[in-house]
Amino acid sequence: MPIPTGSPAVDRSLLRDDVYRRLRDAIIDGTFTPGEQLKDGELAEWLGVSRTPVREALLRLGSSGLVVALPGRSTRVSTIDAPAVRDARDVIAAMHELAVRQTTGRLSDDDIERMRAANRRFAEAVASGDVGAALDADEEIHRIPVAALGNRAIETVLDQFDPLVRRAERLRFRADGHASVDLHSHLIDLIAAGDASAAATLAFDIWHTLPTEPRTDD
Incomplete structure (x- = not known):
């Protein structure tokens, strides 16, 4: 036919x-x-x-x-290789620092509210032990400034290195993700206040709270 x-x-x-x-x-x-x-x-x-x-x-x-x-x-x-995770984490931290610095003061009220809503979902997921939902909500929080910036080069770098870091991050959220709730909230408040320098510094520092050595007690 x-x-x-x-x-x-x-x-x-x-x-x-x-x-x-x-x-x-x-x-x-x-x-x-x-x-x-x-x-x-x-x-x-x-x-x-x-x-x-x-x-x-x-x-x-x-x-x-x-x-x-x-x-x-x-x-x-692959196994979770600490040096590889550290390298990927450092690159990701730099990309998010740049995205937050360039979008603070430009994000809409809707963007900021979506970040707050995602952090509420993150807190609920951490409290209930739903690691998958916590990872999804965490990614949404950090990706809103990236999407608003619209820099394809940054998005490409994150797409390449995010998965390696997310696997290590899953181990952290399985153990305890409560501290990240407050860090996210502070970051969002700084962005909402238009403090680009402080927000960018915190965006960078948040990623460096991630331990890169695999846990041995899971």
Whole structure:
């Protein structure tokens, strides 16, 4: 039969990004554990896709440091490497410092209220022990100034290095995330007051409260 002309083409970029996010989240939330081998055929069957977007996703995960590929052998989930996490954390801290410095005084009241609402959700998630929800809310808080700035270079850097830090951050929120509630609240207050210098400094310092050494008592 002739190929239909009225049907929209499958958006391959959306499929590729969705596969990447699914695999990234499965590593961050511990579904796939450090050292576990990832086989593209098994992952493709699990996600209901072909091997091609899975292989592309694994390459992206490798550039983020979440997987280690051994040529001709296997791809495995990386261990949490303290120096790598420190390096990624420092880069992320600098990106958020820049975004906050440049958007303080420019964020709308709605932006600031969304940050406060996300921090309330963060506090509730920490109190209930819902680490996944805490991570989502934390990311939303910090991404609002980034999105408002609209600097694609910053967004690209964060997309690359965030996953490695989020995996370490998950361990912190599992143990105790209560201090972060107050830090977030102070940051939002400084942004709302238009104090760009103090807000940017705190945005940088918040990321440096993240311990990079993996816990041994979990």
